Amino acid sequence: MGAHASQAHAILAKIPLPGCPPLVVALLPTNGKETADDIHLKHLQIHMMAGKLKLPVVAFMANGAANELAAQFQMD
Numbered sequence: 737m738g739a740h741a742s743q744a745h746a747i748l749a750k751i752p753l754p755g756c757p758p759l760v761v762a763l764l765p766t767n768g769k770e771t772a773d774d775i776h777l778k779h780l781q782i783h784m785m786a787g788k789l790k791l792p793v794v795a796f797m798a799n800g801a802a803n804e805l806a807a808q809f810q811m812d
Contacts, residue, residue, distance in 0.1 A: 741765030745775075747782065750794075772806030779811055 747762040764778070779796050786793050796811060798804035 739767060741767055743768045745778070749791075770803060772803045772810065775804055775807035776810040779807060 743766050745764040745766055746760050747764065748758040749761045750756070750758045770778075782796075783793050796808060798808050
């Protein structure tokens with residue numbers, strides 16, 4: 737049987753204008769078993785796609801899970 741997602745990574749875009757809330761531009765399904773390297777690779781892919789569209793990436797954020805924080809440190 738196929739794998740089922742139990743979680744989702746939300747990719748948000750924030751337009752730098754007062755009163756403009758962040759917008760969800762993608763929800764990526766996950767089963768929560770991704771490693772820091774997996775998440776880091778996803779961040780690099782998003783950064784590359786944004787570059788092609790000439791969209792500046794200001795920050796990536798994590799929810800506090802150890803693997804997501806480790807991926808953040810890899811971006812620095």
